[in-house]
Amino acid sequence: MIARETALAALAADSYDVVVVGGGITGAGVALDAATRGYSVALVERADFASGTSSRSSKLVHGGLRYLQNFDLGLVREALLERQIMVRLAPHLVKPLPLVVAAFNDERLDMKVGAGLNLYDVMSLDKVRLRRKGRRGDVAEDVDGDGLADWAPDRHRVISGEEVVERLPALADREPTSGYLFYDCQTDDSRLVMTVLAEAERFGAVCCNGLEVTELLDEGGRTAGVHVRDVATGDTFPLRAANVVNATGVWADRLRPDELHDEAEVPRIRPSRGTHITLSAKDVPLVSGAIVPAGGGRTIFALPWLGSTLIGTTDNDFDPEGERALDHVQPAAEDLDYLLEATNGFFGTSLGVEDITGAFAGVRPLISTGDPGKSVDISRKAELYETSSGMITITGGKLTTWRRMAKMAVDRLVERDARDAPCRTHEIPLGFAVGADELPRVEGVPDEAYAQLAGRYGHAAHDVLRIAAERGELAQPVVEGGPADLLAEVVHAARREQARSVGDVLLRRTRLGLTAAREVAALDGVTAERVARAMAPELGWDDARVAQEVSTFLAEAAAEGIVAQAATSSEPAA
Numbered sequence: 001m002i003a004r005e006t007a008l009a010a011l012a013a014d015s016y017d018v019v020v021v022g023g024g025i026t027g028a029g030v031a032l033d034a035a036t037r038g039y040s041v042a043l044v045e046r047a048d049f050a051s052g053t054s055s056r057s058s059k060l061v062h063g064g065l066r067y068l069q070n071f072d073l074g075l076v077r078e079a080l081l082e083r084q085i086m087v088r089l090a091p092h093l094v095k096p097l098p099l100v101v102a103a104f105n106d107e108r109l110d111m112k113v114g115a116g117l118n119l120y121d122v123m124s125l126d127k128v129r130l131r132r133k134g135r136r137g138d139v140a141e142d143v144d145g146d147g148l149a150d151w152a153p154d155r156h157r158v159i160s161g162e163e164v165v166e167r168l169p170a171l172a173d174r175e176p177t178s179g180y181l182f183y184d185c186q187t188d189d190s191r192l193v194m195t196v197l198a199e200a201e202r203f204g205a206v207c208c209n210g211l212e213v214t215e216l217l218d219e220g221g222r223t224a225g226v227h228v229r230d231v232a233t234g235d236t237f238p239l240r241a242a243n244v245v246n247a248t249g250v251w252a253d254r255l256r257p258d259e260l261h262d263e264a265e266v267p268r269i270r271p272s273r274g275t276h277i278t279l280s281a282k283d284v285p286l287v288s289g290a291i292v293p294a295g296g297g298r299t300i301f302a303l304p305w306l307g308s309t310l311i312g313t314t315d316n317d318f319d320p321e322g323e324r325a326l327d328h329v330q331p332a333a334e335d336l337d338y339l340l341e342a343t344n345g346f347f348g349t350s351l352g353v354e355d356i357t358g359a360f361a362g363v364r365p366l367i368s369t370g371d372p373g374k375s376v377d378i379s380r381k382a383e384l385y386e387t388s389s390g391m392i393t394i395t396g397g398k399l400t401t402w403r404r405m406a407k408m409a410v411d412r413l414v415e416r417d418a419r420d421a422p423c424r425t426h427e428i429p430l431g432f433a434v435g436a437d438e439l440p441r442v443e444g445v446p447d448e449a450y451a452q453l454a455g456r457y458g459h460a461a462h463d464v465l466r467i468a469a470e471r472g473e474l475a476q477p478v479v480e481g482g483p484a485d486l487l488a489e490v491v492h493a494a495r496r497e498q499a500r501s502v503g504d505v506l507l508r509r510t511r512l513g514l515t516a517a518r519e520v521a522a523l524d525g526v527t528a529e530r531v532a533r534a535m536a537p538e539l540g541w542d543d544a545r546v547a548q549e550v551s552t553f554l555a556e557a558a559a560e561g562i563v564a565q566a567a568t569s570s571e572p573a574a
Contacts, residue, residue: 001194001201004498007208008230012237016042016206018413019226019241021213021255023047024054025189025399027247028196028207029406029425034245035203036428037410037421042239043200044211044228047327048504050193053249055508056329056362057399058276058313059305061086061094062184063123064398066299067380068116073123075381079400080124083185084152085426086400090187092433092458093195096153097186097303099289102164102171102179109158109178117156117182124153156182167288170302170309170347181288186303189399190508191456194497195431196402198460209498216244216256216391223389232500243416244391245409250326250365252395256387269395270368271320275335276312277564278358278515284309284347294342302343306452307483308357308515311339318363330561331359356564358517367396384408432459442468444475449484464492474534478512479519479527485510487534494538502531502553513562521557525550 018034020027023045031043045051063080086094103109157180159167164176197207210231217225217238225240246255250271286309290302303310314335320326336359340351367383382397382405394409407423414421436451442465453461468475468488478485493499493509506528507513512520520527532546532553541549557563 001198001207001497004208004210004500007206010206011042011208011239015240016040017241018243018245019044019239020245020247021226022247022249023049023207023209024052024247024249025050025193025196025402026249026394026397026405028193028200029402030245030247030394030409031205031207032196032200032203033406033410033423033425034413035200035205036424037414041200041205042241043205043207044213044239045209046212046231048209048500048508049197049498050190050508053362053364054193054399055190056360057189058301059186059189059303059310060184060301061187061400063120065116065120068119077123078404079398082400082404085403087185089428090192090195090430090433092431092455093192094185094187097184097289098167098181099184099291100164100167100179100181101291102168102176104174104176106177109180113180117180120182121155153183156180168290169285169287174348186305188456188511199428199430210500213255216389218389221389223391243413246391246393249395250363252365252393256389256391268368270366271318272364272366273316273318273329273361274313274364275331275339275359275361276310277336277339277356278308278310279351279355280357281307281309283349283351283355284343292342292346295338300339300342306511306515311343314338326363328559329361329363331361331564333565335361336564353564358514358562359564360514360560360562365395382408384412386412434459434461440465442475444468444472445486446477446484449486452484463496464488467491478510478531479516482516482519483512485512487530490531490534491538494535502528502549503556505531505535506553513557517562521554521563523554525554528553
């Protein structure tokens with residue numbers, strides 16, 4: 001991405017066809033879609049890219065088996081087709097993940113689950129794409145010779161207890177007797193956002209974080225852009241654009257709220273908090289994902305992710321108090337209890353809060369279309385609406401359907417402008433995938449880092465390794481003795497990805513704030529200082545600024561609750 005200072009200058013000097021407000025996955029998708037259709041595009045984000053819901057998901061690109069229970073077949077079908085497209089366009093970022101539903105004590109497998117998986121299989125079929133007989137569900141190949149990886153999941157099947165244990169070693173002591181095996185996909189959500197933004201920029205979009213929209217520009221009752229404030233300096237300027245797309249997710253009804261709330265057809269956002277925890281893979285070793293029974297008749301996921309085990313999610317109404325309450329949503333103590341209780345009950349472990357290696361909570365922008373007291377009126381479908389000023393708002397949906405949501409918004413712009421500009425994002429690769437064995441070896445870089453670099457950056461991993469080669473000390477991991485995230489990635493984040501703080505690096509450019517939270521948020525600040533000092537030459541920080549940035553990160557980590565605290569309540573979560 002271009003430097004933030006360059007982006008700021010361009011935004012202040014030029015006018016655009018479209019300004020997108022919001023730098024999560026939906027806003028990034030709108031920017032990419034509009035730019036590839038020939039619009040000049042500006043994107044502004046108040047905080048950091050992916051700093052809201054888009055970095056706090058379950059990391060799954062999936063149809064959503066549980067939505068079949070509500071007969072939401074259209075949403076499941078749409079999400080499954082999008083899943084296929086994502087594997088095709090970004091095979092380094094969106095990877096097939098086998099999942100297991102285990103059975104014990106010679107119990108018969110739940111036939112309802114089997115019927116649901118049969119339907120899931122049928123709805124996964126993409127008739128446009130050919131399947132090669134016998135292809136395994138965990139391999140992507142270029143079948144049709146277009147240079148893009150094609151993947152079609154194998155049908156679900158019944159597996160033996162021995163194979164269940166091979167895939168879920170954490171269940172060895174419970175001696176499962178059989179299970180269902182099926183396939184979905186997994187990603188690193190914040191890295192997906194950064195990749196889509198970089199692709200949008202390649203098509204001419206100008207993207208900048210740390211710019212807060214304070215109000216809409218109004219000319220004769222119609223939007224003509226936005227007023228923005230640089231949160232770092234306090235400077236304000238008008239950003240002129242013929243169209244405004246509000247893609248701020250759970251914050252969507254806070255941009256010109258009087259107009260939104262006065263127009264009856266606009267649905268209300270009903271926020272829902274989802275909490276996740278990470279555990280050491282030594283405590284809960286997994287090769288595949290697991291569907292874990294939990295309280296209240298719900299299920300949660302246990303997933304291998306970046307060398308850790310990811311557990312989630314909860315689903316509770318969230319009633320924010322105060323204007324900034326959505327900015328730092330902490331995992332609730334009762335949510336941690338709920339996830340640990342389900343994990344211990346299923347795997348036969350006795351893990352406590354002290355065993356949690358990281359925790360995070362996000363707020364989903366669910367749409368309430370009826371009685372706010374009825375859960376049946378809460379939808380994961382995307383909603384698009386245009387208000388009298390001409391502002392287009394796109395919200396709701398889920399991580400998997402980001403491209404379809406972006407298409408909805410830009411289709412409306414195209415219709416309004418009477419353009420002949422069809423959507424192209426289903427055929428545009430996201431980044432350039434490389435294999436770990438294609439990357440040059442650099443002295444000092446741990447062997448296990450190469451696969452992670454290839455999966456995180458694709459071809460751009462060459463840039464990270466170039467930094468490590470230029471300054472040998474940057475070939476070291478950020479956390480000594482910890483995960484394989486390199487100090488060279490810190491410099492790359494500041495130089496190429498508009499990272500402006502230690503938190504930007506540890507929470508969103510790398511994921512150490514989730515997989516090694518206790519180390520990075522330690523009160524002695526050793527790891528945070530290492531990150532700040534690596535960033536300092538890129539951002540012009542002196543020693544005093546480094547100390548300030550370390551303190552700011554430790555406060556942010558506390559506000560985010562990334563280090564799980566002892567529970568003060570044992571009320572069950574839903």
